[in-house]
Amino acid sequence: MLRAAKRLFASKGYAATTVRDVLREAGVTAPVLYYHFGNKEGVFLALAREAREKIDAAVEAALGRGATASERIRGYCRAIAAVRRDDADLVRIADSILSGPPEAAPRFDIRSAIAETVRRLETLVRQGIESGELRPCDARSVALALLGAVEIAARPVWFTRGKRSCRDPLDRILSVILQGLAGSSAPRGGGRRRP
Amino acid sequence: MLRAAKRLFASKGYAATTVRDVLREAGVTAPVLYYHFGNKEGVFLALAREAREKIDAAVEAALGRGATASERIRGYCRAIAAVRRDDADLVRIADSILSGPPEAAPRFDIRSAIAETVRRLETLVRQGIESGELRPCDARSVALALLGAVEIAARPVWFTRGKRSCRDPLDRILSVILQGLAGSSAPRGGGRRRP
């Protein structure tokens, strides 16, 4: 039942999805839904909670892996991107809360989850600076730039140019940002860095 | 009448906004709306078209100003950000088409407008590389990173930490990206560059 609601909310949005849609897709009757979730909003909130937990878990698991700061940052960003890819429906629902119209869906605090993500990215950057791997810079702005990279890479829209992408677009965007932050001793060529 | 619809679509989303809402907010009666726009979708499309034209115009006007490539890029990004700030409702509607659920709103091709923006950013970066101001790099990925910066900076969410932001968040994120791309002769300190 939740699976049906997830698919529908993701593809049509909360407001445009009717309770009847969910019922038909799930093959249950109205009282079942209302008994378990109270109302339409209850179904949505259950889903939003699930989304938040799933993302938190996936991202938590990706923390602290990788030798260098750059690799840890890359790994973290990849983890976020992977969640977006693997559970696109759930993420779409999360997005509709975050960037969608304020009243399009019931209120749910997903912003704090993202704020936490930014804070962690910031920490990773700061550690890179302290270890000398990255040059001194505004860690918070770097974190936001990285988040922007993930955000943009998550949209399949830009990458339908036909063509082959020899590398993952996210990786390439991250390279752009991270190369610019490399410490003074790092190579500065335009291509991919090979340690 | 369009103003009323704009505000409502922006705050509640397309699906959640009823024709009655629009009528009440605009102080007109139903036949007026149906006479001029055919139906609810017609109102939305009129609004979407207006958004696209407005953004195109504002962004076009910002092209080719500024002495250095970095400044031209900054100016361009600022222009996009300015549109987002000054006509937040319209942009929110555009966003709901772009990143929102596929069927949440009537289809309207706004992606080509953004693709055009990316292409222009790419060109600016490429020119910077050719003039030697920027070091060789993957221009398209840089353009996407810049777009991500604008995207992130447009969300007032992250910047409610109380505190004063001594500089515009967008500017700071752009600095992070652009400093990393500076040619070999550029200064590499962490703070703001002062030419």
Next chain:
DNA sequence: GTCTATACAATGATAGAC
């Protein structure tokens, strides 16, 4: 072009039996 009045389908939600 705009009004009053309304048709008529779809909506979220519930009552009461089992």
Next chain:
DNA sequence: GTCTATCATTGTATAGAC
């Protein structure tokens, strides 16, 4: 816990007079 049947409301859209 789940069913059938249904309610009250709200939804989009229109007819026909002015």
